[in-house]
Amino acid sequence: MENRAESASLYFKSGSSDKVYHASIESAEGGFVVTYAYGRRGATLSTGTKTKAPVDHATARRIFEKLVSDKRSKGYTDGDTGTPYLHSDKAGRVSGLLPQLLNVIDEREAARVVADPQWVMQEKFDGRRLMLRKIGAVVEGVNKLGLVVSLSAPIAAAALDLPGDFVLDGEVIGDRFHVFDLLSRDGTDLREQAYSDRYGALAALIGSVSPSARIGAVDCWTSAFDKADRLNALRARNAEGVVFKRWDAPYRQGRPNSGGTQLKLKFVTTVSAVVTTINQQRSVGVSLLNGEDWQAVGNVTVPANQNVPQLGDVVEVRYLYAGLVGGALYQPVLLGVRDDVEPAECVVAQLKLKAS
Template sequence: MTSEHITLYFKQGGSDKVYNASLEEVKDNRFVVNFAYGRRGATLTTGTKTNTPLDYDSAKKIYAKLVKSKTSKGYVPGAEGPQYVHTDADTRDTGVQCQLLNFIEEAEAERLIKAPDWWAQEKYDGKRMLLRKTETVTAINRQGLSVDAPDAIITSAGSIDQSYLVDGEAVGDTLFVFDLLAIDGTDLRSAPYGQRLAQLEILGFGEAVVVAETAKTPREKQQFYDRLRASGAEGIVFKQHVAPYTTGRPNSGGTQVKFKFYATASVVVTQINAKRSVAVAVLDGEQSIEIGNVTIPPNKDIPAVNAIIEVRYLYAYPGGSLYQPTYLGPRDDLHVQDCVIAQLKYKS
């Protein structure tokens, strides 16, 4: 009775995906079935099919069923293409850092709507993605690592003759860009945001790269805010239009801030429970604070211990758990250090 592993690939049209499945012995002839999946060359999302270690025969049945389910959908072993090779983060480090935003409360959002020196854009419910175009187009995540991106985005980004560096949020096969950091070798990060945005709006990307809509006057911002909230959008971002692009996250406030219409949190999985539930925690300094359990829907894979996931919730109890948490999905673009207790919204 030994461990087993298989790497499967699926390539069709714009899809180029990899799926790793493994049957692993953990101790005393007890086995787990783990998996990892995603676009080829990107950071893979990990999870498990076994809540607790099982005997070999039981785990083998789960492993065989998992492999069969993937091959029946068109996945094939590695002979169909180059095998996925994991690369360490430092070998993919682009040296690019992005500006990170602090959250604000509703009262502050209402103040910024009326402030003439602040503009507003939608806070998209996707993943942060920068694009750097030189001879080729490189997609970069919020950690500064080169990552895979949908073919439609790469194709649209390559349709522009100039070299550039833009910042945005990827939602499915569309990238919503909201900042221009460099153009034809000129670094624009020290220029006012209004100037950067004006140059971004005239670049003329293809259809899969869209410049974010911007509301500028108090009236436009109020109408924009009301429309976003009514449509079920995730939130709104406010930006001081005379401010430069500042990498990293300030200790508080900042020249760009965000307000969410509903509460979400990035949390760490600490334990896999029975009945498709996982225990989650956040960090308070160096201390891990348990904040309850989250049910994983039947159509979703159970995330592994130490995985980072996103959950939506109504509110948090001070010193206690999240109320009515809902699993949204994995967050493979974040570090554990991003899962801080300060992001929680408490019942008033």
Template sequence: MQESITLFFREGASDKQYQAQLLQDGDQWRVEFQYGRRGSALTSGSKTVTPVPYAQAKRIYDKLVAEKQGKGYTPMEGGAAYTGTEHAGRASGYRPQLLNPVENAPELESLLSDPTWGLQEKYDGERRLVVIEGDVVVGTNRKGLTVALPASIEQAVRTKIHARGVTVIDGEQVGESYLPFDLLVCHGVDLRDRPYAERLDALEALILNIPGWPRPLTYSTYEQKRRVLDELRADRREGVVFKRMDAPYTPDRPNSGGAQRKYKFVESATCRVRAVNVGKRSVQLELHDPSTGAWTYVGNVSIPANRVVPEIGELAEVAYLYAFSGGSLFQPVYLGPRLDLVPEDCSVAQLKFKRESEAA
């Protein structure tokens, strides 16, 4: 399927435009691009010297778009979603509250027992704020930069939410679906200083009539939380999230534990592809050590037959049981490409190591 996108970046004296297309050429495919100052003649180029198979072209196209978005370029519906404003391509002004991990079994038990902490299911998608301001509907990533929204999500917002003033929803984008779980601003009223229980009530009222947007199920008693945790684990789901129901919304990842915690049933890490193993559907992985600046090999991972083999330098999300001393991952499983992060996020600090007593 052919694709195209127009991206804009505006900051200070810079007012740039970037276009990319995934085009069919007989039985093969090409990736073309154009760039330059907005309103001027654009310089053209190609990422494919000769046409290539669709899977390869699609990978090149997705990587190109992700790189531009990571630099602050903003996708715009019809090339005009931000026309006439000074906000095109800039930070949105809203950053999500990131989750700190639950470190050990006693801490998990404490969160299950404390009724001030609610439990929700953790989903395996991309963190996405939906910002509604007048006729403009945009998404933002975990770094607060504006990103594209699937047409289905944007259409649901435009037809079902009639915002009176700025409205900002927090949630997870899983494919074409959106799973909301928090509300930062509602009809121009900033809710971030209010308790999560109050924000959750306001969110449920706001999304009541949106088809396909589920209300976030929240469990509070020990019995409920234990039952749901065991059921999700048995069903091989990603994990659970604990949220302190009386806490305000704090951007980024707060120190001292924070008021939102995550407990994953299987560990995962974002790694960079070090090499593609010749003749095999597997790649070598590496992680970055900020203290030395070095990249460390952490093992291989097989790529399923229905997934595109990532290229050298691309980022991959990998599940694993634990890491051995030195960094090698035990029983890694490829989850997919990670387009919303940068190489600096591939840190060895992500790893959960097997204790020496367990290795015996």
């Protein structure tokens, strides 16, 4: 058989992140397979295949091209410097924006910040993190990786109805954008200002918008009494959780190693995991990174209203708890594929273990 192997090496570098992704078409048993390897540059790479069995070359070529295209849309480049294409008009380009990411806290820490007047509280929604940038008549969404993503037409239209230029930060659920921060206004960067000032400017920008509008500001509770009262009410209606922010803190992109000025308390437990097996009867096996090795943590059924994820996809799974031995997920529920989380972020440290 004619050797029609093909390969591509892609790179991503941003801050302390320095990653490589290799994809290739290889001859195998009378056909072709598409394989991949990824991880931190210079470290042992995780490997896998996008084809469960050999396929014809045309099929392998389509799978290979989609795989490479998907990685480029997430900011990977052909050059080994990993420098993103800043001026590309294609979706997936690097926006120049990165969000401030939150560390999870436990109940004891939550009780402390509820009582502290320097911390304010907001509801955490079960949505997708999104920044929205409007410059003139151009409106675009930016995901938590800092990449430009598609934006629903109703939200984009609502943004155009708001005056001036701005960058908003919030969570999107369907066609509604819940905004909790304002990062810039008419060309002025607000990120060094205290959160109290940014929230005041946000209220001035969209405070007159009705609660049923496509874009709305998230309520902010400041007193210890109001925080405790709303915390109990949100638990009672099975909300996603709450977010705490220091009233006097500037906006700092990225996630600190611990603590920070923005924290979250989750009422439900979820984990980002990588699909490592495709099972029969609409089920997939998921794994987490334990050091440099992938640790299987169980199988999860794919709901009828979702497509079966592909090997290597990152998925979000809700679960009750994880076993003390092996980290197996109990009562897992597949929430969907995450295109804004990298496999390297899917680590066992995320797990909430069953109390001994």
